[in-house]
Amino acid sequence: MATLKELAKRTEGLVGGHRACAGCGASAAIRQILLAAADKPTVCGICTGCMEVVTTIFPFTAWNVNLVHNAFENSAATTSGMEAAYKALKRKGKIKGDINFIAFGGDGGTYDIGLQSLSGAIERGHKMLYVCYDNEAYMNTGYQRSSATPYGAHTTTSPSGKKIPGKQQKRKDLTEIIISHDPAYAAQATPGYYMDLIKKVEKALAADGPSFINVLSPCVPGWGYPSEQTMNISKMAVETLFWPLYEWQDGVYTINVKPREPKPVEEFLKLQARFRHVFKPGNEHLVEAFQAHISRQWERLLRKEEASK
Amino acid sequence: MKILAKTGNEAMAYAMKQINPDVVAAYPITPATEVVQIFSNYVADGEVDTEFVAVESEHSALSACCGASAAGARVMTSTASQGLALMHEILYIAAGNHLPIVIALVNRSLSAPINIHCDHSDTMGSREAGWMQLYCANSQEAYDSIPIALKIAEACGVPAIVSTDAFIISHCMDRLEVLEDDEVQKFIGEYNPKYFALDLENPKTYGPLDLQDYFFEHKRSQIDAFSKVLSTYNKVAKEYEKLSGRYYPAVEEYKTDGADVAIFTAGSTADTAKEVVDELREQGRKVGLVRMRMWRPLPVEEIKAALGKFKAVAVMDRSDTMADFGGPVFLETRGILYDLDKKPIITDYVYGLGGRNVEIADIVRVYDEISEIAKTGKVKKLVTYLGVRGEE
Ligand SMILES: Cc1ncc(C[n+]2csc(CCOP(=O)(O)OP(=O)(O)O)c2C)c(N)n1
Ligand code: SF4
Ligand SMILES: [Mg+2]
Numbered sequence: 059m060a061t062l063k064e065l066a067k068r069t070e071g072l073v074g075g076h077r078a079c080a081g082c083g084a085s086a087a088i089r090q091i092l093l094a095a096a097d098k099p100t101v102c103g104i105c106t107g108c109m110e111v112v113t114t115i116f117p118f119t120a121w122n123v124n125l126v127h128n129a130f131e132n133s134a135a136t137t138s139g140m141e142a143a144y145k146a147l148k149r150k151g152k153i154k155g156d157i158n159f160i161a162f163g164g165d166g167g168t169y170d171i172g173l174q175s176l177s178g179a180i181e182r183g184h185k186m187l188y189v190c191y192d193n194e195a196y197m198n199t200g201y202q203r204s205s206a207t208p209y210g211a212h213t214t215t216s217p218s219g220k221k222i223p224g225k226q227q228k229r230k231d232l233t234e235i236i237i238s239h240d241p242a243y244a245a246q247a248t249p250g251y252y253m254d255l256i257k258k259v260e261k262a263l264a265a266d267g268p269s270f271i272n273v274l275s276p277c278v279p280g281w282g283y284p285s286e287q288t289m290n291i292s293k294m295a296v297e298t299l300f301w302p303l304y305e306w307q308d309g310v311y312t313i314n315v316k317p318r319e320p321k322p323v324e325e326f327l328k329l330q331a332r333f334r335h336v337f338k339p340g341n342e343h344l345v346e347a348f349q350a351h352i353s354r355q356w357e358r359l360l361r362k363e364e365a366s367k
Numbered sequence: 368m369k370i371l372a373k374t375g376n377e378a379m380a381y382a383m384k385q386i387n388p389d390v391v392a393a394y395p396i397t398p399a400t401e402v403v404q405i406f407s408n409y410v411a412d413g414e415v416d417t418e419f420v421a422v423e424s425e426h427s428a429l430s431a432c433c434g435a436s437a438a439g440a441r442v443m444t445s446t447a448s449q450g451l452a453l454m455h456e457i458l459y460i461a462a463g464n465h466l467p468i469v470i471a472l473v474n475r476s477l478s479a480p481i482n483i484h485c486d487h488s489d490t491m492g493s494r495e496a497g498w499m500q501l502y503c504a505n506s507q508e509a510y511d512s513i514p515i516a517l518k519i520a521e522a523c524g525v526p527a528i529v530s531t532d533a534f535i536i537s538h539c540m541d542r543l544e545v546l547e548d549d550e551v552q553k554f555i556g557e558y559n560p561k562y563f564a565l566d567l568e569n570p571k572t573y574g575p576l577d578l579q580d581y582f583f584e585h586k587r588s589q590i591d592a593f594s595k596v597l598s599t600y601n602k603v604a605k606e607y608e609k610l611s612g613r614y615y616p617a618v619e620e621y622k623t624d625g626a627d628v629a630i631f632t633a634g635s636t637a638d639t640a641k642e643v644v645d646e647l648r649e650q651g652r653k654v655g656l657v658r659m660r661m662w663r664p665l666p667v668e669e670i671k672a673a674l675g676k677f678k679a680v681a682v683m684d685r686s687d688t689m690a691d692f693g694g695p696v697f698l699e700t701r702g703i704l705y706d707l708d709k710k711p712i713i714t715d716y717v718y719g720l721g722g723r724n725v726e727i728a729d730i731v732r733v734y735d736e737i738s739e740i741a742k743t744g745k746v747k748k749l750v751t752y753l754g755v756r757g758e759e
Contacts, residue, residue, distance in 0.1 A: 099567040101438075101564055101565060101567075103434065110576065111576050114572050114574075114575035114576050115575065115576045115578065116575045116576060116577045116578070116581050117581065119571075119572035119575060121570065121572050122570060123570050124564040124565070124566070124567070124570045124571060124572075124573070125564075125570075125571075125572045125573065126433075126434060126437045126438075126564050126573045126574055127572070127573065127574035127575065128430055128433050128434065128457070128460055128574055129430070129456060129457060129460055131426075132426065132427065132430035132457070135422065135426070135427035135430035135431045135434070136430045136431065136433055136434035136437075137434055138420065138422075138427075138431050138434065139390065139392055139420065139430065139431030139432060139433060139434025139435035139436075139437075139438070139442075140434040140435060140437065140438040140564060140565070141434075142390045142392070142418040142420045142431065142434075142435055142440075143389060143390050143418070143434070143435035143436075143438035143439060143440035143442075143565065144438065144565060145418050146389035146390055146416065146417065146418040146435075146440055147389060147438075147439065147440060147565065149416060150389070150416065152439075153565055155567075157565065157567070174423060174424060174427070175423075175424075175426070175427050175430065177423070178422055178423030178424070178427055179427075181423070182420065182421070182422075
């Protein structure tokens, strides 16, 4: 695995000057991912969404590698086409050497509108890495709910109103859906644990087939917290078991971080304005339900790890 | 020269094989399924070097085609009807990014009601997407049009649709003259785009966000690229004539000399109408036929020259605009003829929706009515729905 020192010497794939909010978790994650990939030429695809919008406003681009943006729901299909072109052109001798193919999409572009495109691309076995930068809502269009938005969260389409306190549905377990495709590699990560993320990107790119990393990426205005808190919140998501760091390869689950004494999920929730209403008197049941769900998911993951040993 | 017996679908698949594209990403749909199937066989048998991507939808088919084309590959696909509708969003993106993808398409009606047979509502509904459109009258023309379209697409940076009529052409066996593989290869040449996303020396961002300050110029440049399509077409069609002996003008005239009236239509119906013209001419009637082959870009001057000389013209439209004012060919043709000092009277016959058969008698009726209009100068009905129950 590349050391921090080695990483620091590599050419950045995503450079500064773009228009993401100060403290944007997703742009930090993409920067780390491209650094991890930078030992080989890399070609990327990206869905419409915050990251595409803040980094590519013509005539500027923050990308030092080739990037293709097509539409909101199809960066998996688009990148699979690039990978197919690469194979064909390599056979004809028009292109030489190895290329990393990385497709990016937000949770909206991945869990929701682009799920079919991703499922298809993984099933077809393209050698590419798909990264979902999961900021748990449609941030680009003003914080609307997605199927990655957690239970209870306030978004502009699941508002905490007088009668209904935020999103009433649980989030979808996308990583598990992808694992059931039997990909070459799948993992969950978050930029607060950056060496973990780097290692996972290296593994994913080395795997012989389609790979997937779901990266929980805190969003300053969407989640509602001061911009310097991004990495803390990212870590808190892991320490409260809200976002377990684990990987899956050849049928084996490995949990990468097992907090000795997991913190109650409140510690994660209370840092963010989107959960402010769940701490109002009379809403205690929301936090309890949240905690029960998180604990159940964690227990299930432990059992999966145990069973796959 | 080799002579084969092939259906329209087989002919288009055969042309694709001879082109040997780098990438084909496609999804099956009646009546274009065979194109995809036959092509898969070519891949399975090693007759092409193509990377075949068997996607999970037409939306992904065209998305993968865009990725492959942006990466610098020569790219083709095939679809019909609902498939083209599902591609609709990406049609604009392919065109806006100047990706010269070619679709071998079979024209089929759009749901609802669901129906698998021919009309032109699918491609007519995509007129504004920025794709060149060629409507073929038979299998031979479909075969010939595929390399012609590819060459123009790549020269102009404009994607192209070549279409045939569902079942009438797609599934009917016909005599087909084919070129040798190397003749096709020489005709289309090698594809080496200036910008491609696998160019590792010159990393670029393809498909960026383009706001009020630049979008309009970029759209204008797309329209500019489109304005070169017709002149390129005229050159390439001549070049193809030299190679094959077959010439296809953007707008074809048939027995229009001395004609007072004409039908203006597209696709297989034009071939049927030619038979009718032959018969009526034998009876001494002054009738002719004009066939539109290219409908994007619009061959404006050609249409003026072809139709301007008649007293009356009947457009036969195989789709409707839901404007309560007839079909798209009729509406746009009226716009084109508006500038002429002496314009023909022009009426519309919407016909054949959902594969409703158009009979010789129907076409004779159109000639009778348009001849009457030419004589009297009176239009009783501007838009007629031909052969529909309940219409007088
Ligand atoms: C077909 C389509 N529907 C809707 C939109 C509008 N839209 C653009 S980005 C977006 C949300 C993106 O959310 P996500 O994928 O989570 O990325 P984020 O902005 O959060 O980074 C939406 C709804 C679109 N561009 N295309
Ligand atoms: S809204 Fe959120 S995801 Fe978008 S740039 Fe700001 S912090 Fe990043
Ligand atoms: Mg999001």
